[in-house]
Amino acid sequence: MKAxxxxxxxxxxxxxxxxxxxxxxxxxxxxxxxxxxxHEKVKTKCPHAGLATTYRTLDLLKELNLVxxxxxxxxxxxxxxxxxxxxxxxxxxxGDVVEFRxxxxxxxxxxxxxDYDFEITxxxxxxxxxxSRCAGGREG
Amino acid sequence: MKAxxxxxxxxxxxxxxxxxxxxxxxxxxxxxxxxxxxHEKVKTKCPHAGLATTYRTLDLLKELNLVxxxxxxxxxxxxxxxxxxxxxxxxxxxGDVVEFRxxxxxxxxxxxxxDYDFEITxxxxxxxxxxSRCAGGREG
DNA sequence: ATAATAAATGAGAATAATTCTCAACTAGGG
DNA sequence: CCCTAGTTGAGAATTATTCTCATTTATTAT
Numbered sequence: 553m554k555a556x557x558x559x560x561x562x563x564x565x566x567x568x569x570x571x572x573x574x575x576x577x578x579x580x581x582x583x584x585x586x587x588x589x590x591h592e593k594v595k596t597k598c599p600h601a602g603l604a605t606t607y608r609t610l611d612l613l614k615e616l617n618l619v620x621x622x623x624x625x626x627x628x629x630x631x632x633x634x635x636x637x638x639x640x641x642x643x644x645x646x647g648d649v650v651e652f653r654x655x656x657x658x659x660x661x662x663x664x665x666x667d668y669d670f671e672i673t674x675x676x677x678x679x680x681x682x683x684s685r686c687a688g689g690r691e692g
Numbered sequence: 693m694k695a696x697x698x699x700x701x702x703x704x705x706x707x708x709x710x711x712x713x714x715x716x717x718x719x720x721x722x723x724x725x726x727x728x729x730x731h732e733k734v735k736t737k738c739p740h741a742g743l744a745t746t747y748r749t750l751d752l753l754k755e756l757n758l759v760x761x762x763x764x765x766x767x768x769x770x771x772x773x774x775x776x777x778x779x780x781x782x783x784x785x786x787g788d789v790v791e792f793r794x795x796x797x798x799x800x801x802x803x804x805x806x807d808y809d810f811e812i813t814x815x816x817x818x819x820x821x822x823x824s825r826c827a828g829g830r831e832g
Numbered sequence: 833a834t835a836a837t838a839a840a841t842g843a844g845a846a847t848a849a850t851t852c853t854c855a856a857c858t859a860g861g862g
Numbered sequence: 863c864c865c866t867a868g869t870t871g872a873g874a875a876t877t878a879t880t881c882t883c884a885t886t887t888a889t890t891a892t
Contacts, residue, residue: 684809
């Protein structure tokens with residue numbers, strides 16, 4: 553059984569078409585999506601799907617540690633299928649969101665465990681600033 | 693002139709009692725506060741202060757890069773006076789928020805500049821999980 | 833398969849944080 | 863001290879999210 557469905561099942565939740573659709577949408581898209589975007593996509597598979605179910609299911613998937621929510625600026629929330637040590641750069645000028653990885657990310661987390669005795673299960677790391685294209689225009 | 697007021701002035705904004713109070717409240721508290729908390733504190737200095745002004749001023753201070761907003765869980769937004777390389781650990785059990793610093797934080801940012809040609813001006817780094825007290829209870 | 837049942841859904845109402853509107857007020861320059 | 867553009871307060875408006883509840887459905891045992 554596919555990852556995601558497996559965890560839902562194991563935790564005693566029913567595998568409804570709506571849940572399958574939401575899960576599949578996020579997993580296959582491979583990027584962050586707003587609740588509305590997810591809902592629109594889900595409706596192509598389940599035309600009667602209600603928005604509340606999308607909210608409920610995303611909460612559930614978050615609870616099960618399968619998805620993460622990211623906050624881009626101030627607007628509405630975005631979700632994405634969880635991946636390890638995968639952070640975000642958000643350009644304040646063009647709004648572009650670039651993923652990044654750093655070897656130091658792992659070291660920071662070891663630091664946190666060792667120095668603060670804190671066990672990390674989820675991460676929200678967004679660095680905001682200016683991407684190469686936009687930085688140029690700002691200062692000559 | 694004090695830091696904060698200086699930047700407001702320089703950018704051409706008026707130094708109203710409300711702005712002074714909001715700025716001073718955040719700066720002197722030294723920790724993150726919700727908009728309501730800030731507003732309550734401000735009202736002890738300016739009893740007629742409106743909530744909208746607190747929202748407007750926090751937006752303004754953020755615009756000027758003097759404060760950062762942090763997202764603790766799902767609730768309403770929190771703000772704090774900006775400090776360098778100062779991140780957060782959020783315990784999912786007791787809700788406690790601990791600040792942390794890591795030498796690797798600086799290295800990550802150098803990585804980002806070098807490898808992604810991205811100029812960081814603001815950071816939102818929250819690691820969620822379980823603090824030492826709560827981690828124990830969870831698994832025996 | 834089919835029935836029994838606890839869980840899940842859809843639709844829209846309810847909520848709560850944030851933003852907007854606009855008349856009245858005020859900081860700061862001259 | 864006056865003028866004026868910028869700022870404020872109060873409450874209405876907006877908008878994302880949550881709640882309610884009657885109806886439907888996935889799953890388990892028969």
